Amino acid sequence: MHTLVLLAHPYAKSYCHALYERVVQTLEASGHTVDRLHLDADGFDPVMRGPDLAVYAKGQSADPAVAAYQARIDAAQQLVLIFPIWWELMPALLKGFLDKVLTKGWAYEPSRWGVKGHLDHIQRAVVVTTMNTPKWAYRWLYGNAVHRSLVRGTLRKCGVRQVQWVALSPVSHASQKKRQAWLDQVAGLFTR
Amino acid sequence: MHTLVLLAHPYAKSYCHALYERVVQTLEASGHTVDRLHLDADGFDPVMRGPDLAVYAKGQSADPAVAAYQARIDAAQQLVLIFPIWWELMPALLKGFLDKVLTKGWAYEPSRWGVKGHLDHIQRAVVVTTMNTPKWAYRWLYGNAVHRSLVRGTLRKCGVRQVQWVALSPVSHASQKKRQAWLDQVAGLFTR
Numbered sequence: 001m002h003t004l005v006l007l008a009h010p011y012a013k014s015y016c017h018a019l020y021e022r023v024v025q026t027l028e029a030s031g032h033t034v035d036r037l038h039l040d041a042d043g044f045d046p047v048m049r050g051p052d053l054a055v056y057a058k059g060q061s062a063d064p065a066v067a068a069y070q071a072r073i074d075a076a077q078q079l080v081l082i083f084p085i086w087w088e089l090m091p092a093l094l095k096g097f098l099d100k101v102l103t104k105g106w107a108y109e110p111s112r113w114g115v116k117g118h119l120d121h122i123q124r125a126v127v128v129t130t131m132n133t134p135k136w137a138y139r140w141l142y143g144n145a146v147h148r149s150l151v152r153g154t155l156r157k158c159g160v161r162q163v164q165w166v167a168l169s170p171v172s173h174a175s176q177k178k179r180q181a182w183l184d185q186v187a188g189l190f191t192r
Numbered sequence: 193m194h195t196l197v198l199l200a201h202p203y204a205k206s207y208c209h210a211l212y213e214r215v216v217q218t219l220e221a222s223g224h225t226v227d228r229l230h231l232d233a234d235g236f237d238p239v240m241r242g243p244d245l246a247v248y249a250k251g252q253s254a255d256p257a258v259a260a261y262q263a264r265i266d267a268a269q270q271l272v273l274i275f276p277i278w279w280e281l282m283p284a285l286l287k288g289f290l291d292k293v294l295t296k297g298w299a300y301e302p303s304r305w306g307v308k309g310h311l312d313h314i315q316r317a318v319v320v321t322t323m324n325t326p327k328w329a330y331r332w333l334y335g336n337a338v339h340r341s342l343v344r345g346t347l348r349k350c351g352v353r354q355v356q357w358v359a360l361s362p363v364s365h366a367s368q369k370k371r372q373a374w375l376d377q378v379a380g381l382f383t384r
């Protein structure tokens with residue numbers, strides 16, 4: 001499967017980067033082709049500006065980068081998103097990627113029952129997150145906000161049927177052994 | 193009360209703008225002082241870049257705009273946030289404002305019980321959102337993600353005890369009469 005692996009983390013020595021490299025290596029070793037998308041390195045501008053919004057209803061964007069990202073998603077059969085959870089959610093850079101790239105008409109269209117997703121060529125999406133909040137607190141206090149908004153409210157809404165979320169936590173105090181085990185666990189999702 | 197009113201919406205004729213103008217007018221007519229913060233017009237850069245992250249643990253920011261925003265929040269006793277819900281969440285511009293401006297040491301610090309908030313000088317925060325998703329769907333399918341992440345996981349965590357969320361929906365098909373009633377309802381929160 002051709003897989004688009006998206007990373008949203010600015011620090012090159014972050015654990016998210018290690019996950020990103022490991023996922024890419026594992027996919028390539030398993031015979032898949034990989035499209036690396038390092039959003040910070042790309043210099044993507046996540047802000048939906050007046051001119052973007054003015055043409056949004058027509059299914060267009062004023063940012064020329066958007067069409068190129070859409071072509072890369074069109075070409076993918078699998079999607080991997082790797083990012084840290086800051087203030088219970090994805091970084092602004094990834095939020096803006098959703099805001100701007102998932103245009104009406106291309107990613108979805110309004111239907112009688114709400115929304116019809118157009119990204120059903122994506123056979124699987126895997127969301128890998130790091131955070132310091134304990135998992136129980138993230139679930140019970142903050143309602144698994146990334147799952148509700150990104151998995152259910154964005155990817156599934158856009159027609160991606162199979163979406164897995166791997167929540168790694170707490171990362172800041174994790175031992176080297178634990179970090180290694182998590183890398184293996186995430187890699188294990190991509191070995192065939 | 194000195195109130196910081198923050199708007200995150202790029203389109204000058206949006207309903208969010210109408211809400212913003214009405215809130216500002218109402219506060220001023222009630223004898224409060226207002227600090228208008230139109231994040232789009234400010235040209236705020238919401239991206240947490242490498243240099244920002246490198247000094248985050250030290251409670252600093254590489255973006256000179258951050259300290260000025262913090263001073264404006266320091267001066268406020270009340271906070272109003274007005275924005276549209278896109279993909280179940282706030283626009284990237286506002287998400288990045290939280291990521292960058294709510295620095296460690298200033299907005300909060302890690303404590304034995306998780307986090308101790310420092311913004312307890314804010315006596316009240318009001319979050320006003322617009323969306324097209326019906327309220328029942330936003331609650332049951334998407335877990336009131338803005339409430340969980342922003343109200344509970346950010347503002348309350350930073351020490352703001354009283355936070356109200358006013359969810360206006362569905363906006364796109366609302367009649368003029370309905371829109372006017374919502375403006376009155378929101379204004380009613382600030383008449384004394």
